Amino acid sequence: MAAAAVAGLLVLAGCGGGATNGAAAGGSSAAPEDRTLTVFAAASLTESFGELEKQFETGNPGVDVVLNYGGSSDLAQQIVNGAPVDVFASASDSTMKAVSDAGLVDGTPAVLAKNVLQIATVPGNPKGIASFADLAKPGLKVVVCAPQVPCGAAAGKIETATGVTLRPVSEEPDVKSVLGKVTSGDADAGLVYVTDVASAGDKVQGVGFAEAAQAPTTYPIAVITDAPQTELARSFVNMVTGEPGQKVLGAAGFGAP
Amino acid sequence: MTEAPRDASARRSDEHETGVGLPRLLWVPATLAFALIALPVLGLVLRADWPRVPALLLSEAALDALRLSLLTAGISTALCIVLGGPLAVVLARGRLRGLRLLRSVVLLPLVLPPVVGGLALLFLLGRTGLLGRGLDVAFGVTIPFTTAAVVLAQTFVALPFLVVSLEGSLRTAGRRYEAVAATLGASPGLAFRRVTVPLVLPGLASGTVLAFARCLGEFGATIAFAGSLQGTTRTLPLLVYLERETDVDAAVALSLLLVVVAVAVIAVARPRTIEVER
Numbered sequence A: 001m002a003a004a005a006v007a008g009l010l011v012l013a014g015c016g017g018g019a020t021n022g023a024a025a026g027g028s029s030a031a032p033e034d035r036t037l038t039v040f041a042a043a044s045l046t047e048s049f050g051e052l053e054k055q056f057e058t059g060n061p062g063v064d065v066v067l068n069y070g071g072s073s074d075l076a077q078q079i080v081n082g083a084p085v086d087v088f089a090s091a092s093d094s095t096m097k098a099v100s101d102a103g104l105v106d107g108t109p110a111v112l113a114k115n116v117l118q119i120a121t122v123p124g125n126p127k128g129i130a131s132f133a134d135l136a137k138p139g140l141k142v143v144v145c146a147p148q149v150p151c152g153a154a155a156g157k158i159e160t161a162t163g164v165t166l167r168p169v170s171e172e173p174d175v176k177s178v179l180g181k182v183t184s185g186d187a188d189a190g191l192v193y194v195t196d197v198a199s200a201g202d203k204v205q206g207v208g209f210a211e212a213a214q215a216p217t218t219y220p221i222a223v224i225t226d227a228p229q230t231e232l233a234r235s236f237v238n239m240v241t242g243e244p245g246q247k248v249l250g251a252a253g254f255g256a257p
Numbered sequence B: 001m002t003e004a005p006r007d008a009s010a011r012r013s014d015e016h017e018t019g020v021g022l023p024r025l026l027w028v029p030a031t032l033a034f035a036l037i038a039l040p041v042l043g044l045v046l047r048a049d050w051p052r053v054p055a056l057l058l059s060e061a062a063l064d065a066l067r068l069s070l071l072t073a074g075i076s077t078a079l080c081i082v083l084g085g086p087l088a089v090v091l092a093r094g095r096l097r098g099l100r101l102l103r104s105v106v107l108l109p110l111v112l113p114p115v116v117g118g119l120a121l122l123f124l125l126g127r128t129g130l131l132g133r134g135l136d137v138a139f140g141v142t143i144p145f146t147t148a149a150v151v152l153a154q155t156f157v158a159l160p161f162l163v164v165s166l167e168g169s170l171r172t173a174g175r176r177y178e179a180v181a182a183t184l185g186a187s188p189g190l191a192f193r194r195v196t197v198p199l200v201l202p203g204l205a206s207g208t209v210l211a212f213a214r215c216l217g218e219f220g221a222t223i224a225f226a227g228s229l230q231g232t233t234r235t236l237p238l239l240v241y242l243e244r245e246t247d248v249d250a251a252v253a254l255s256l257l258l259v260v261v262a263v264a265v266i267a268v269a270r271p272r273t274i275e276v277e278r
Helices: A002-021 A043-059 A072-080 A093-101 A150-162 A175-183 A194-203 A210-214 A230-241 A243-251 B003-016 B024-047 B050-057 B060-093 B099-111 B114-125 B132-139 B147-173 B176-183 B188-217 B220-225 B236-246 B248-277
Strands: A035-042 A063-070 A087-089 A105-115 A117-121 A142-145 A170-172 A189-193 A205-207 A217-224
Touching: A035 A043, A035 A072, A035 A230, A043 A063, A043 A194, A043 A230, A043 A243, A063 A072, A072 A087, A072 A093, A072 B236, A087 A230, A093 A105, A093 A217, A105 A230, A105 A243, A117 A150, A117 A175, A117 A194, A142 A150, A142 A175, A150 A189, A150 A210, A150 A217, A170 A175, A175 A189, A175 A194, A189 A194, A194 A205, A217 A230, A230 A243, B024 B248, B050 B060, B050 B248, B060 B099, B060 B147, B060 B188, B060 B236, B060 B248, B099 B147, B114 B132, B114 B147, B114 B220, B147 B188, B147 B220, B176 B188, B188 B248, B220 B236, B236 B248
Parallel strands: A035 A063, A035 A087, A142 A170, A142 A189
Antiparallel strands: A087 A217, A105 A217, A117 A189, A117 A205
16 A cells, blocks of 8 residues: 555656656757656665765756665565656665566666675674674574565575574564664664664674675666656666766675675 | 435335435445445455465464464453453543543554554663663563564554543443432442443444454554564564565465454454444
C-alpha cells in the first residue's frame, strides 16, 4: 500500500513536470529549461546522493533532481509496476536483476560503489569485541540483517566462509534497524555496513574485520528504459560513476567499484 | 445499481418493522467505502500464486509465525480485557479530577504511528530505558528481543480499542439499572456483576474482537521494540514484510492467511454481538 502511494505521488510529480515542459526536451538544447530527473536510490546512498544531487543541479541549470530513497527491493517493485523513473541505483545485484528481467534497464548496469560489513558496537565497546568470531560468544546480544536482505546475505556468506555460526537475538528487515538496536543500547553489537558506522558518528563504535572483504555488496546503477529524461539520466550516471561521484562516495566510506 | 439497494433496504425495514427506508444518496459513498476496503483484498486474492499457496503456508517459517501470532495475540487480548476492562469502568464511571486528560492519554496509541509506540516502549523498557535499566541491573532481565516484548507491543497498540468500545457501552447502558439494583439491596459489587457486566457484554465482545484483530496485524511497534526472530518474535506481519524482499508470492500467501484468520475471528465473534445488541 505504501509503495503504491509513493508510486502514485511520483506519477503525479512526473505529470506535473511533463506539463510544464511542454514538448520533449532535448539534452543539448542551449537555453536552460526546467526539467525533472527522477532518481530512485537505495536508502544507504541517502547522504552521498543528497550531495551529488546538489552538484548535478549546479552543473545543469534548470534541472531538478527528485530523489526517492527506499529499500532496494521496494524501489525495484515500484519501477517494475510502472513508476516513471530515470535512474535506479540499487544496493544489490538481485534487485537490479529484477528490473532488468522486466526489460526496464537501458544498456548494462554500471557498478557505482562497493560496501563491506563492519561490526557496530555500543560506544566504548564494553564487551571487548575484536573479531567476527567474538560475535559468537555466549551471552552476547548480536543483531544482524535477515538473510532475505543484502546485508543479511553478506553476513551469511561470512559465516559460511569462517565457519562461525552466529546466534542473533534478532534478524532485522533492514540495516538501519540493526543500527538502531545498537544505538539504543539494546544490542551489544550489530553487523552493518562500514558506511552506516560512518554515518552514525559517535553513537556506535566500528570494529572492522578482515573477513568482511569476502562478502562485498556491490551497488549497481542504471538508466531505465524509455526514461522520461534519457540524456540527463545518462549524464547523471556518468557523474556518479565518474570522479565527482567517486569522491563523494569515498568520503562516505564506500569502496571503489 | 439502484434496484438491488432498494430491495436490500426494503428487506431491512421489514425486519425491523419500525424502520424507515434509507436515503438513496447514502448508497453512493457507502458503495465507494466498501469498494475501497474490498477491492484491494480482491487484488490480493487475484495476485496469489494459488498452486504454490499450500506449500508456502506450510513452510516452517510460516507455521512458526502463525503459531506465534495466535499465541501472542491471544495473550495480549486477554491482557487488554483484564487491564483495559477496569480502565474503561474507571473512565466511564470514575469521579476523578482530570479524567478527560486521562482519556486522551489512553487514546494515544490510536494516533501514534506504531513504530513510535515501539520506540517509546524501547525508551522505557529497553536495556538502557527508564525502567529497563533497573530490571537489567536488579534481576538481569531484558525485555527486547523476547516474546514478552511482542505481547507488550501488541497490548500497547490494542488497549484503546477495547477501552473505547467498553466505555461507550458503559455510557450507553447508563446507571439506572444499577440504581434500581441498589434500591433492592444489592451491594455495589453484586450490582456490577449481575447488572452492569451483562449489559455491557456486547460492547466488551466487540472491543475484544477489535483488540484481537489489531494485535494480529501489529507490525511497527513489534519490529521496533521486539525485533524479528523466527519462533520468538517474528509474527505473521513481520514475516510478510521480510518475505516480500525476495518472494512476493510468499508474502501474498501469508497476507491471505492473515485475512482468513481475521475474517474467521470476526465471523465467529461478530454475529453473536449483534444478536445481543438487538
